[in-house]
Amino acid sequence: MEKVTLIATATMGLEALVAREVKDLGYEEVQVENGKVTFTADVSAIPRANLWLRTADRVKLKIGEFKAYTFDELFEKTKALPWPDFIPVDAEFPVIGKSVKSQLFSVSDCQAIVKKAVVESMKKRHNIEWFDEDGPYYRIEVALHKDVATLTLDTSGVGLHKRGYRYLHNEAPLKETLAAAMIMLTTWKPERPFADPFCGSGTLPIEAAMIGQNIAPGFNREFVSENWHFIGQAKWDLARQEVEDMANYDQPLDILGTDIDHRSVDLAQNNAKEAGFGELITFKQMQVKDFRHRGKYGILVGNPPYGERIGELNEVERMYRDMGKTFQQHLDTWSVYILTSHEGFENVYGKKATKKRKLYNGNLKTDYYQYFGPRPPRQE
Template sequence: MDQFKLVCPCLLGIEGLVAQELRDMGAQQVEPQNGRVVFDGSDEMLARANLCSRYSERVLVLMGTFRAVTFEQLFQGVKSLPWERWIDKKDKFPVKGRSLSSQLSSVPDCQSIIKKAIVERLKLKYKVPWFEESGSMYQVQFLILKDSVSVMLDTSGVGLHKRGYRANAAEAPIKETLAAAMANLARLWPDSKVYDPFCGSGTILIESALLAMNIAPGIQRNFIAETWQGIDSGIWMREKERAQDLVRRDSTFLATGYDIDGAAVALALDNAKKAGVISHVRAEKRDIRDFAEEGERGCVICNPPYGERLLNLQEAEELYRVMGQNFLPKRGWSYHIISPDETFEGCFGRLADKRRKLYNGMIKCQLYSYFKA
């Protein structure tokens, strides 16, 4: 079976989670790097990673990596890559990318040169003078970091955080991939009881349910590589069937959300229905001041409003104090709170048992975990 290099970009701080889930899927030669994970795979793994990766931002074919400090080196490096393996003579192949800390700093110039190099390669292979670009989409991406060039093809299309259930979102929602990572770090089980007292549009509730029930996050959406002629459509069908077979249908997991905004509560329930987990999610209008631990065990995972998002700093700090008074140490209970506020622990009233640096978009945060009674 034809093997090639794939790469999954991800939020900073969760490379290890991405690497482990790819290994669990059967990926070979998995190598976590800064903000991405590189691995070996086949057409099957390309489809599986798109369907099943909870924490990756997208799945890319890594065409090649080389060093370039001149436009000639960039041109020759790109031209030497086997573009004909993927792109047919009628396909579209636009180019976009980024350059960071590199001598080739002009992104428009790099785009133009990469495009020209691919055209020249395909002209030689297909013996045609020009390309109509009316067929399938092959989005070329490049990253030039410290003069090292990576050139890739995007297989996902819309980013993987777009699961298909959240057409509408409450104000300042958390990214689905980050919510899934928080659920993983909270060590959920198929019978866990999760609570989010700031549930908003329900992202943490839904991602927790998808994880606990082992529902593939991409099962309801499509991917750009499904239109590629070089990948047998039967592979996508088989991988979707495989994902369906792995669902834990006997899970007793339950996620409960609260929010002071009744419209957000209604939205959370609507999104849970779209995600296919409504039987495992409930939500109601309730203030954080009325939060109380119910039952022998529970896991609170939340993304409270904070200064840069919805509240001014004084209001945010008062909210943290209320949380500290309500989230009491208790055997069988744990609390996992993401915040960018360096004063969080002081306002909350206790030092976290564990801290982990994560990024919510471009905002550096800490995941504060409390689990000792």
């Protein structure tokens, strides 16, 4: 098997970042569409993409794509795909599905037809009538969009945002993939201070530490495709060795996370220890109006409360006003990046953003307000 086509799925608004990450891994044949980045690569890209992609949701292996207006068409064209090349005789292969703007709108029927078609394809190759499905796990997805059916195998298993360090979290946790994206959209470099004044369970500071020391986000977890025969253990071992070789554990970092709630601070400290950054990240209990930092030319990234709940808006707006005064007075050399769904944020904060970008926090449309500070003086 020389080349495979992979799809790195992405939250709306993060596709360009995912594409940049894919190219940084050395893959050039990259196509960007809404919600996904498709690329062609050697099979070794499956372990590498799963281990390294910080902003993608999962990595899927594309088996085939075709137009399907009838159930017969879906069955015959699915059956013609090379399923036995990928799925072994003892595999467990459930089918999930989705359908958008397509004539075949019954997802359950599409799933059943695809399952039957794959079984028929496997029967023909292996010359047996019954599959016990008690071996490795290969989840098939049939995704119909405008009558085009895309058939994939999920290579990730649990979503890529599950890094393995956050066993506990607060009420509204920031997804790790979005946190990484927020940091990657800043001008932060590991030599500069980094701060999050609304650290919650510590996701932003921990993701910053991983980026700062070039630690692959998947270094501490497992993937469903690790025991797939056509990839092989050697490729996974090589990819994990690359992760170890590329990490810069000696890179010093100045990362601070603060929160008004002492329980969140305790939670963040525990998660940082789990990720291996217990000694590297500082956490403190602090109100945002009391936030201070001795460092210069730092990067502050925050995901404050949005005031979405009834009765919270006045309190949140008061905090935004305090935040604007504090940051402008005490962090005059810093760059500030704030994510919120509050459409009048700039007015309440007291300053127009240098730039803003639309991002989705779950299903909630938010804006990422970016306030650029002065550039640090060049080092001699």
